[in-house]
Amino acid sequence: xxxxxxxxxxxxxxxxxxxxxxxxxxxxxxxxxxxxxxxxxxxxxxxxxxxxxxxxxxxxxxxxxxxxxxxxxxxxxxxxxxxxxxxxxxxxxxxxxxxxxxxxxxxxxxxxxxxxxxxxxxxxxxxxxxxxxxxxxxxxxxxxxxxxxxxxxxxxxxxxxxxxxxxxxxxxxxxxxxxxxxxxxxxxxxxxxxxxxxxxxxxxxxxxxxxxxxxxxxxxxxxxxxxxxxxxxxxxxxxxxxxxxxxxxxxxxxxxxxxxxxxxxxxxxxxxxxxxxxxxxxxxxxxxxxxxxxxxxxxxxxxxxxxxxxxxxxxxxxxxxxxxxxxxxxxxxxxxxxxxxxxxxxxxxxxxxxxxxxxxxxxxxxxxxxxxxxxxxxxxxxxxxxxxxxxxxxxxxxxxxxxxxxxxxxxxxxxxxx
Amino acid sequence: xxxxxxxxxxxxxxxxxxxxxxxxxxxxxxxxxxxxxxxxxxxxxxxxxxxxxxxxxxxxxxxxxxxxxxxxxxxxxxxxxxxxxxxxxxxxxxxxxxxxxxxxxxxxxxxxxxxxxxxxxxxxxxxxxxxxxxxxxxxxxxxxxxxxxxxxxxxxxxxxxxxxxxxxxxxxxxxxxxxxxxxxxxxxxxxxxxxxxxxxxxxxxxxxxxxxxxxxxxxxxxxxxxxxxxxxxxxxxxxxxxxxxxxxxxxxxxxxxxxxxxxxxxxxxxxxxxxxxxxxxxxxxxxxxxxxxxxxxxxxxxxxxxxxxxxxxxxxxxxxxxxxxxxxxxxxxxxxxxxxxxxxxxxxxxxxxxxxxxxxxxxxxxxxxxxxxxxxxxxxxxxxxxxxxxxxxxxxxxxxxxxxxxxxxxxxxxxxxx
Numbered sequence: 001x002x003x004x005x006x007x008x009x010x011x012x013x014x015x016x017x018x019x020x021x022x023x024x025x026x027x028x029x030x031x032x033x034x035x036x037x038x039x040x041x042x043x044x045x046x047x048x049x050x051x052x053x054x055x056x057x058x059x060x061x062x063x064x065x066x067x068x069x070x071x072x073x074x075x076x077x078x079x080x081x082x083x084x085x086x087x088x089x090x091x092x093x094x095x096x097x098x099x100x101x102x103x104x105x106x107x108x109x110x111x112x113x114x115x116x117x118x119x120x121x122x123x124x125x126x127x128x129x130x131x132x133x134x135x136x137x138x139x140x141x142x143x144x145x146x147x148x149x150x151x152x153x154x155x156x157x158x159x160x161x162x163x164x165x166x167x168x169x170x171x172x173x174x175x176x177x178x179x180x181x182x183x184x185x186x187x188x189x190x191x192x193x194x195x196x197x198x199x200x201x202x203x204x205x206x207x208x209x210x211x212x213x214x215x216x217x218x219x220x221x222x223x224x225x226x227x228x229x230x231x232x233x234x235x236x237x238x239x240x241x242x243x244x245x246x247x248x249x250x251x252x253x254x255x256x257x258x259x260x261x262x263x264x265x266x267x268x269x270x271x272x273x274x275x276x277x278x279x280x281x282x283x284x285x286x287x288x289x290x291x292x293x294x295x296x297x298x299x300x301x302x303x304x305x306x307x308x309x310x311x312x313x314x315x316x317x318x319x320x321x322x323x324x325x326x327x328x329x330x331x332x333x334x335x336x337x338x339x340x341x342x343x344x345x346x347x348x349x350x351x352x353x354x355x356x357x358x359x360x361x362x363x364x365x366x367x368x369x370x371x372x373x374x375x376x377x378x379x380x381x382x383x384x385x386x387x388x389x390x391x392x393x394x395x396x397x398x399x400x401x402x403x404x405x406x407x408x409x410x411x412x413x414x415x416x417x418x
Numbered sequence: 419x420x421x422x423x424x425x426x427x428x429x430x431x432x433x434x435x436x437x438x439x440x441x442x443x444x445x446x447x448x449x450x451x452x453x454x455x456x457x458x459x460x461x462x463x464x465x466x467x468x469x470x471x472x473x474x475x476x477x478x479x480x481x482x483x484x485x486x487x488x489x490x491x492x493x494x495x496x497x498x499x500x501x502x503x504x505x506x507x508x509x510x511x512x513x514x515x516x517x518x519x520x521x522x523x524x525x526x527x528x529x530x531x532x533x534x535x536x537x538x539x540x541x542x543x544x545x546x547x548x549x550x551x552x553x554x555x556x557x558x559x560x561x562x563x564x565x566x567x568x569x570x571x572x573x574x575x576x577x578x579x580x581x582x583x584x585x586x587x588x589x590x591x592x593x594x595x596x597x598x599x600x601x602x603x604x605x606x607x608x609x610x611x612x613x614x615x616x617x618x619x620x621x622x623x624x625x626x627x628x629x630x631x632x633x634x635x636x637x638x639x640x641x642x643x644x645x646x647x648x649x650x651x652x653x654x655x656x657x658x659x660x661x662x663x664x665x666x667x668x669x670x671x672x673x674x675x676x677x678x679x680x681x682x683x684x685x686x687x688x689x690x691x692x693x694x695x696x697x698x699x700x701x702x703x704x705x706x707x708x709x710x711x712x713x714x715x716x717x718x719x720x721x722x723x724x725x726x727x728x729x730x731x732x733x734x735x736x737x738x739x740x741x742x743x744x745x746x747x748x749x750x751x752x753x754x755x756x757x758x759x760x761x762x763x764x765x766x767x768x769x770x771x772x773x774x775x776x777x778x779x780x781x782x783x784x785x786x787x788x789x790x791x792x793x794x795x796x797x798x799x800x801x802x803x804x805x806x807x808x809x810x811x812x813x814x815x816x817x818x819x820x821x822x823x824x825x826x827x828x829x830x831x832x833x834x835x836x
Binding site: 075386405 | 490492493494496497520523524527701704705707709710733734742745746747749750752753754761763764801804805807811814815816817818819820821822823
């Protein structure tokens with residue numbers, strides 16, 4: 001399968017600048033980027049030619065933290081902080097996913113919105129329920145999206161309907177791992193967060209992760225009350241990150257931790273040492289009054305950072321809106337830090353939203369040779385039809401002032417998704 | 419002209435709660451709300467009946483601070499603070515409006531987007547140019563929108579192309595006032611901000627405002643460097659607000675000041691005393707690294723507060739997005755203030771976006787008897803088709819997670835706009 005996409009190509013190879021190829025040809029073989037050419041005499045006959053002249057061609061968006069089961073709750077219940085919010089809005093909604101029919105309806109809407117918003121790769125929490133989780137994985141696979149999907153594990157401190165038997169929780173997780181066959185949609189070990197997981201559960205999950213080389217996702221230091229709670233639950237362990245680390249869930253296999261707002265320097269160093277990714281969820285952190293992650297600090301330490309929409313703490317799956325909120329939050333952090341933590345630039349945050357988070361999937365989020373050809377076609381003509389803007393300004397206008405209506409094509413491994 | 423709108427009606431009479439009338443009838447005579455009925459036996463034959471059963475009917479949005487001439491710059495140049503941003507991006511764009519043809523194209527797109535976003539009343543800056551300002555006023559009037567439009571006045575500290583002769587600036591402003599005939603689109607005196615206006619200009623504009631009873635808009639304390647600059651320009655006057663007050667532009671006629679981030683308690687008291695409105699522009703204040711207005715303090719003082727999209731410091735005309743950002747900003751302010759300045763609630767900010775800002779126009783932004791029937795029809799079926807949400811939750815989901823595609827009807831004085 002060979003394809004050539006023609007258009008105004010823009011992406012980030014590193015976080016400090018954009019690679020811009022106006023009116024160029026993206027050459028793809030077997031779903032993988034081969035080359036970008038500025039001139040082709042004639043299209044070889046064994047190539048499919050997709051002419052998107054004057055359209056932007058950008059990497060598909062990567063969302064490395066979101067709760068698919070909270071999709072229908074999006075935009076509700078923004079008047080509480082994390083712990084009461086979980087108990088009031090989130091857990092009751094998640095309990096509904098025991099009913100496979102409810103899950104089918106909800107997840108079908110979720111996947112459709114994910115495609116509309118141009119998110120081609122995502123790292124997803126489902127719920128504790130095996131059947132509906134496997135349904136979601138199958139649905140994503142059929143939609144040709146790339147994802148890690150985690151059945152949630154919880155055996156303490158949640159509502160009765162969501163509180164699992166420890167062994168059963170581990171067994172069901174293993175069953176999902178063993179039944180997974182897709183190249184694009186894979187399982188991820190998902191202890192919800194320390195307060196909902198007993199030491200035995202965390203140990204059991206770590207063994208699974210290592211045995212099958214499956215990655216891990218969880219939450220870290222989102223809210224000050226949560227951090228205190230973890231300290232009460234594990235008074236003998238020096239900090240929150242070390243709880244995960246002690247139980248083998250902090251980089252023993254590839255790991256991503258969401259939020260990381262109230263993380264100490266020692267914890268950030270541990271993340272760097274263990275290769276743990278941070279998922280920055282600016283919108284959710286605003287909505288739940290959590291605070292602002294000092295992203296600049298993580299970048300200075302060399303920690304990998306990607307973006308998470310974190311629905312329904314976040315109120316939209318739109319990664320462009322996450323990009324905007326991330327930059328905005330970093331500007332407020334800059335003021336709060338007496339101008340020490342310098343604001344994030346547009347290229348830095350676009351990088352996080354594509355190649356930065358994409359690194360969790362390996363060769364995703366860039367158009368360098370060897371990367372998966374996951375891409376969006378953006379018709380931005382309504383945003384730039386009077387003044388002639390350059391390609392970078394057009395991208396910035398689309399991210400800041402466009403919306404999903406501008407996305408006219410979504411491809412994963414060069415296969416058309418919508 | 420008598421009309422009845424049927425649907426799920428929701429609005430705020432005060433800032434602490436919503437008035438909800440499910441499946442009810444909004445009765446309008448001559449563009450003004452007469453009543454809301456829960457039951458009508460049969461529609462009287464002299465009424466036009468608009469059946470929006472199952473749709474939300476809400477007040478049109480009110481935007482009390484925006485720069486129409488910066489519409490085409492929206493989403494560009496978010497890497498600078500206020501003063502360099504003005505000089506690099508904003509002033510060069512505004513200079514183009516000397517060309518009436520350019521203004522026609524740009525303003526036509528602007529007005530179309532304003533309607534798409536459901537903003538029915540707005541307080542607008544144009545540029546220094548009389549002709550293009552009058553074109554804009556005419557365009558808004560023909561579109562049936564409600565607006566105050568201000569030709570900008572500047573006679574110092576700007577680029578040459580935008581620096582006016584003082585007397586000429588005053589004369590052109592008077593010509594616009596004298597030529598204005600519309601009931602919906604009216605002039606407003608618009609000294610850009612203290613740094614761009616000489617004392618003579620401010621005094622002249624104040625005389626015009628009083629002579630013709632025309633309202634005033636300007637900027638106040640958006641950025642710390644701006645505040646310092648004003649202090650250098652007027653070392654003898656105690657604070658920024660008092661400069662406007664001294665020159666008769668601070669409540670001598672109805673006045674709105676945008677931003678008000680770094681305002682002292684004395685200045686807020688003066689605003690309250692003089693009845694000066696504050697336009698809160700959360701998105702712009704994020705984007706230009708300005709800071710977060712302590713809105714709660716203004717509400718405690720009893721100052722009238724409305725929302726401003728402030729394009730293109732703001733990156734969208736969407737008032738729903740301004741609502742979301744305003745609530746988010748207030749949550750960060752709450753954390754920053756050691757939980758003293760309590761976060762703004764959804765009803766408080768929806769009120770600001772409708773009746774709060776609408777007060778600047780008089781009877782706008784509510785469905786109480788005697789208010790102008792400015793309203794939006796919201797088809798939110800894509801957001802709430804599985805779980806049955808109540809009307810308030812549906813409104814919240816639309817504001818947080820919907821977009822302009824949900825707006826299927828826009829009315830001003832019960833006249834259809836789109």
